[in-house]
Amino acid sequence: MKVSQTLHFFSLSSLLIGFMLLSTFSINSWAAEQVTSHPKYNYLESEEVILIEVGKQKSEVLVRSWVGKKELGAAILFSNPGMNADSAGLQAFLRRELPHTGWATIAITPPKKVSRLNFSTSPENISKAGEGKFNPNNAERTPQYSKAQWEKIREKQETFITNTMNKLDEIGTPYPGKRILIATNQGAGFVISMLSKNMLAKPDILVLINPFMGTTHENLGLPKLLATLDIPVLDIQSADGHVASQKTTTDRRLLSPQNEPYRYRQQLMLLNLDHAEAWQTCLDLIEGFAHRVNNPY
Structure with a gap:
């Protein structure tokens, strides 16, 4: 037993x-x-990272809820192509600080950056050491993208943006209220172009920071497209903005509605956007403009 x-x-x-x-x-x-599950954002809380399918690929959307009693709506953040949804600097700062002002943040992943064509030299044209020769034809720029190639590239990028934005209605359901679309650099250029073609739903407020496009033709056409948008626009230009954005600063202001501060306002910043003080200034400008638009009288 x-x-x-x-x-x-x-x-x-x-x-x-x-x-x-x-x-x-x-x-x-x-x-x-x-x-x-989200190795790129393993420093964030898991519920902050939402994985969506955009076409045949996966893409991350970062969400932060309101902090405090104010619940005004949501701000959608769209950065420069090639960056991620939590890019260091202004993007990351706004994503974390806007919820304290009553705006939940929804940061999307931008499309991939277009690769630049570099100088190329054929191996047989490389001078041997000690020859002391230079042939100006040795270093020739590779052919630039043709118009048809650019159109295909833009179409793919715009499709990616459209498909991403279409997912945000469901993601933003817990945050009713107004919608602010905040776009920076070439991301802002895309937004202007796509809104003018009715490819994106109109936000209640549009914030542009150093907007530009990658080709001269597209870039110089932005001011006219911007003037056609029938939504309140805050146009922020920093001292260190891309040279392409600086080239259109004056035209963006002159072609947009005059003496209509609730329709269009351009703000020139003396500080560079690599300074934390400039980030706070941008936050204050966005909060102030949104307050005036929502409370005009």
Whole structure:
């Protein structure tokens, strides 16, 4: 009897130990899945990162809820192509600070950046050491993208943006109210162009920061397109903005509605956007403009 009881005890012990090991393994596996599910943003809370399907690829959307009693709506943040949804600097600052002013933030991943064509030199034209020769034809610029190629590139980028934006209605459901679209650099150029073609839903307020486009033709056409938008626009130009954005600063102001501060306002900043003080200034400008538009009288 004692032998039987002993064997029974060891059997139960073995089952218990096996169950504990299996449970521990399962928990560790689940934890690893949680940590590695968004490796790019593993420094953020898991509920802050939403993975969406855009065409045949996955894309991240970062969401931050309101902080405090104000619940005015949501601000959609759209950065420069090639960046991520939490790009260091102004983008990351606004994403974290706007919720304290009553605006939940929804930051989207921009489309990929267009690769630049570089100078190319054929191997047979490289001068040997000591020859002391220079042939101006040795370094020739590779052919630029043709008009048809640019159109295909733009079409892909615009499709990516449209498909991403179409997902935001559901994501933004917990944050009813107004919608601010904040776009920077070439992302702002895309927004101007796509809104003018009715490819994006109109936001209640549009904030542009150093807007430009990648080609001269597209860039110089932005002021006219901007003037056609029938929405309140805050146009911020910083001292260190891309040279292409600086070229259109005056035209953007002159072609937009005059003496209509609730329709269009351009703000020139003396500080560079690599200064934290400039980030705070942008936040104050956005908060102030939104307040005036929402409370005109």
